[in-house]
Every structure is written in structure tokens, then in C-alpha cells.
Amino acid sequence: xxxxxxxxxxxxxxxxxxxxxxxxxSYGATPYLFWYVQSPGQGLQLLLKYFSGDTLVQGIxxxxxxxxxxxxxxNLRKPSVHWSDAAEYFCAVGGxxxxxxxFGTGTRLQVFP
Amino acid sequence: xAVVSQHPSWVICKSGTxxxxxxxxxxxxxxxxxxxxxxxxxxxxxxxxxxxxSKATYEQGVEKDKFLINHASLTLSTLTVTSAHPEDSSxxxxxxxxxxxxxxxxxxxxxxxxxx
Numbered sequence: 633x634x635x636x637x638x639x640x641x642x643x644x645x646x647x648x649x650x651x652x653x654x655x656x657x658s659y660g661a662t663p664y665l666f667w668y669v670q671s672p673g674q675g676l677q678l679l680l681k682y683f684s685g686d687t688l689v690q691g692i693x694x695x696x697x698x699x700x701x702x703x704x705x706x707n708l709r710k711p712s713v714h715w716s717d718a719a720e721y722f723c724a725v726g727g728x729x730x731x732x733x734x735f736g737t738g739t740r741l742q743v744f745p
Numbered sequence: 746x747a748v749v750s751q752h753p754s755w756v757i758c759k760s761g762t763x764x765x766x767x768x769x770x771x772x773x774x775x776x777x778x779x780x781x782x783x784x785x786x787x788x789x790x791x792x793x794x795x796x797x798x799s800k801a802t803y804e805q806g807v808e809k810d811k812f813l814i815n816h817a818s819l820t821l822s823t824l825t826v827t828s829a830h831p832e833d834s835s836x837x838x839x840x841x842x843x844x845x846x847x848x849x850x851x852x853x854x855x856x857x858x859x860x861x
Binding site: 666668673674675676677678681722732733735736737738740 | 749751779786787788789790791794836838840849850851852853854855857
């Protein structure tokens, strides 16, 4: 079955601290992987994506993610969190030849000053 | 990135009425558009995929007669919630993409529907 698991429903960090959001996927074919961010009442903004090549991908707003095929993971990281990073983060998986994206349940990030 | 505009941002309607939500790609031709539904504090659930000029493909469990999708042009898709009921209240989000490999989907800002 195709699925995305984000084990952490809610994470709280202090501003300036490092961040890692976990994402594990189950997909029967070569996966395309995405991280999106959603502010309250808003649509989704793409942070970064992995299609192929270098397994460490850089995104916007200082985020990066590493694709680890052996662990079926695509964790999102940021070395120093800013208060404006507080939002909901979604990991998603799709595949070659398919338009569908399967989303995880999301991780809500709260940032304390 | 490309811009997808969704209208309205929020709407309140009475039970039994129909509501139309528009999704427009402003600066690119969207051969494929997707409609998602998001319940509070939950993830996005794909409702249907529409390709310009053809009938939408609905996901299992989504009533096609209740959620009418039209994708009449390369820049516009509409979702009509017919005979709305309070349980249809939700956040609806569209996304759009072009053809080709490795193309990403761009998301609209969403529509908050409240049925009273």
C-alpha cells in the first residue's frame, strides 16, 4: 500500500534551535518526494522536492531534506528555526507516470521565542 | 513559481444550495488540476483529478454527482458542491500542473466552505 507517515503530530522548538521533521513513505515504484508548508487558512507552498540525483536537496527558506532509500525516509531539516517557520508541514509522495500525490498527516511546528 | 488562484477564499451557504469554487492558473496552462479536501487538523485527501476537456476521475468514496468538476479550459477548473449539507463543510484546495516530466503542482490558497 502507498502511504506517507509523519510520526510527529506536533513539535515545539525554540527560535534558533535546529529542526528535523520526520517522513517515512511506502511506495511501490520510484518515488518523487515533496515537502510542503501550510500557514493557517492558506494553501500549500512547496519547500523542496526530490526526483532523482543528489539525495540531499536544498529548498527555500533554508530548508533541506535528505532522501534515504534504505530507510524509506525523506526527513526535513533546518539548522536554525525562525519564528516565522511556525506552520503545518506536509510530506508527500508521488511517482513517475502518476499525477497523484499522497500526503502525510502533517506536523504542526510551534516556535517559542 | 507559478500562481494558482482560488475563489472564493471563504463561503457560507445554506443547506440544500449549491456552491461553485473556481481554480485558475494565472500564468501557465494547467493540463491537469486536482481537487483536495482537508478536514480540520488533518491531511489533504484527493477528491478528483481533472484533465482539460475530459471528465474528471474521482477517488473512491467521492460522490461525483455531489462534487461536480468542470475543466473546460487550460486555465480554469471549477468544483460545484451540489445540495450542500453541513457535513460538506471543509477546506477545499485545488492544485494545477502542466504536462511533462518532473513538473510540480502549484496549490491555490484554498476555500473554506461552511454550510449552515
